[in-house]
Amino acid sequence: MSQIQFIRNLIIETPSKPGNFAKVASAIGELKGDIGDIQTIKVGTLSTIRDVSIQCTSEEQLDQIVAAINAIGDGIQVHAVTDDVLHAHEGGKIAMKSRVEVRSLGDLRRIYTPGVANVCKVIQNDPVQADYFTGISNTVAIVTDGTAILGLGNIGPVAGMPVMEGKAVLFDQFAGISGIPILLDTSDPDEVVETVKHIHQSFGGILLEDIGSPHCFEIEERLKAELDIPVMHDDQHGTAVVTLASALSACRQSGVELSQSVVGQIGLGAAGLAISRMFMAYGVKEMYGVDPNSEAADRLKQHGGTALDSVEEIMKTCDIVIATTGVQGLIKPEMVRQGQIILALSNPNAEIEPEAALEAGAAFAADGRQVNNILGFPGIFRGALNAHAKDITYPMLIAAALAILDSTKPGDLVPHPLDPTVHANVASAVERVANEEENTI
Ligand SMILES: NC(=O)C1=CN([C@@H]2O[C@H](COP(=O)(O)OP(=O)(O)OC[C@H]3O[C@@H](n4cnc5c(N)ncnc54)[C@H](O)[C@@H]3O)[C@@H](O)[C@H]2O)C=CC1
Ligand SMILES: CC(=O)C(=O)O
Numbered sequence: 001m002s003q004i005q006f007i008r009n010l011i012i013e014t015p016s017k018p019g020n021f022a023k024v025a026s027a028i029g030e031l032k033g034d035i036g037d038i039q040t041i042k043v044g045t046l047s048t049i050r051d052v053s054i055q056c057t058s059e060e061q062l063d064q065i066v067a068a069i070n071a072i073g074d075g076i077q078v079h080a081v082t083d084d085v086l087h088a089h090e091g092g093k094i095a096m097k098s099r100v101e102v103r104s105l106g107d108l109r110r111i112y113t114p115g116v117a118n119v120c121k122v123i124q125n126d127p128v129q130a131d132y133f134t135g136i137s138n139t140v141a142i143v144t145d146g147t148a149i150l151g152l153g154n155i156g157p158v159a160g161m162p163v164m165e166g167k168a169v170l171f172d173q174f175a176g177i178s179g180i181p182i183l184l185d186t187s188d189p190d191e192v193v194e195t196v197k198h199i200h201q202s203f204g205g206i207l208l209e210d211i212g213s214p215h216c217f218e219i220e221e222r223l224k225a226e227l228d229i230p231v232m233h234d235d236q237h238g239t240a241v242v243t244l245a246s247a248l249s250a251c252r253q254s255g256v257e258l259s260q261s262v263v264g265q266i267g268l269g270a271a272g273l274a275i276s277r278m279f280m281a282y283g284v285k286e287m288y289g290v291d292p293n294s295e296a297a298d299r300l301k302q303h304g305g306t307a308l309d310s311v312e313e314i315m316k317t318c319d320i321v322i323a324t325t326g327v328q329g330l331i332k333p334e335m336v337r338q339g340q341i342i343l344a345l346s347n348p349n350a351e352i353e354p355e356a357a358l359e360a361g362a363a364f365a366a367d368g369r370q371v372n373n374i375l376g377f378p379g380i381f382r383g384a385l386n387a388h389a390k391d392i393t394y395p396m397l398i399a400a401a402l403a404i405l406d407s408t409k410p411g412d413l414v415p416h417p418l419d420p421t422v423h424a425n426v427a428s429a430v431e432r433v434a435n436e437e438e439n440t441i
């Protein structure tokens, strides 16, 4: 059974003596715990208390780490183990807040009745005014049916809500967009399309998220055709944009041309097919893919790629390998070829850990924490909304990928997701292309 990685925080006291915390760090490292943030909670004259975040793969490993720290002696001890991730989700991560305050009857009459009626009439007479006098044009629906939540599979929309709330937080912080999760209790394309069409007037755009394949393809195509607001399935195109940017970045650093490289895609679902299509659109001539589902493999062939029979074959044939299967550990270190570029993008666990791929000879390796559609979707929607775009087109997506590439610091594969310039650069590149295309309302 694959192991899900999880994060816990250890509250650790070390007597104030140089080297004590180093002992703690090596005890954690020896048991292969991955240390994250370290926060000093209290510095006393006799001891220091720190909150140390660690990533583990099992409860057993966590227990062993706690026991190993307590066994160091010299007064070093773990006081508590907390679950900060769960704690951060208490009450949910988002809430609807008003942008105005009601402090007086005057305020009440201005923002509600009777004053509001006049604003309603302004919009009735000229519906475009809704862009200025409501939040619609800055609000994006984050729509899921819960069928492909990260790599956790079909766990349902309610269990997927923490991911949707996470996307809303990122929309807000990186693009100033209000993201509203919409949880659908149907995956039937007719019902999904009808439902989204019936509610679309509340939104300036529609982000489809974690909707599994193949129904995601029909749903996105139909909504794009039938609605005149931007619609994008993030797992397809947000992921493809960021993957293209990271592959171009790795090629630039290795002095090779992406279009001349042999590229392999493992997993041809929502993300994998879109990545393959974008790489071919960019000029990659030799695009190979593998998927145990023959219909998924056929879809790659229909778009001009070549299906191979096994992961081993892809690993032997390709210079650049991308994996989006949701299967942890699918790529074995012995399959890695010297100098390969490996992007194992499944969340929450990669097909191969970047460290293992690099140790096995890869020139570049990254996982889904680094190469993540967070670098794409906030700026793509910001740009599309700014331009009042009716659609998100391929040229807009390629412009987003190039903006991510241009925002990457020398030596890095992709920009840091907390670097606000990358989101601003993606937004302006997308807005510029949308305006050039006259793809606007
Ligand atoms: N880093 C990022 O930004 C993103 C990562 N992902 C990750 O990609 C994974 C897949 O997501 P989706 O494409 O939305 O799901 P999906 O369910 O549409 O596609 C998964 C595909 O992998 C195939 N597959 C399963 N086992 C395989 C194997 N042993 N060999 C080859 N193919 C295999 C399935 O048949 C399916 O076609 C998830 O783990 C998700 O977290 C998805 C979107 C963004
Ligand atoms: C990042 C993301 O959208 C996914 O893993 O599904």
Ligand SMILES: [Mg+2]
Pocket: 150, 209, 210, 234, 235
């Ligand atoms: Mg997703």
